Amino acid sequence: MRAELNSNLVSAYPELLGANIEVGVGDGWYNIVDCALALLQHHCTQQTDAYERALVTSKSNERPLHKHECQALAAGPGKQPKAAQIKEKFGGLRLYVDGVDTYGAGVIAMAEQLSVLTCDQCGAPGERHGGAWIRTRCKKHKKD
DSSP: OOHHHHHHHHHHOHHHHOSSOOOBSOGGGHHHHHHHHHHHHHHHHHHHHHHHHHHHHHHHOSSOOOHHHHHHHHHOSOOOOEEEEEEEETTEEEEEEETOOHHHHHHHHHHHHHHTTBOTTTOSBOEEEOSSSOEEEOTTTTTO
8 A cells, every 4th residue: 555545544543553554455445444444443432432421321310321321331431443454365355453342343344355346456346366366456457
């Protein structure tokens, strides 16, 4: 991935990526990676917000807690996931992220599946092409 795009991701998701991560995929998968990271970060933020709102309500004793507030308190604040590595392997995207729950695992699985249908060079519809190195490419980039 071009340095500019890598920098955009690091700037947008500092808690998730840290400062030194290098996203080792083609530019064509930028939108897939960006969307996956956005969903992971949003989920973490939503969990933390729900926990904090429920905590305030529980301390105020103004009313009994609703079921979703009890669930938010039981779950605790959102655990911040951390990306360990983002790379290409066997023609598909691999997102290695520590600290994800089942929702996060689903987001990652969906992103990885989308990548094998998307050209890693330009983002157009693509398919896996074999040889010594498996790549997911569109017709235009198949020879590259």
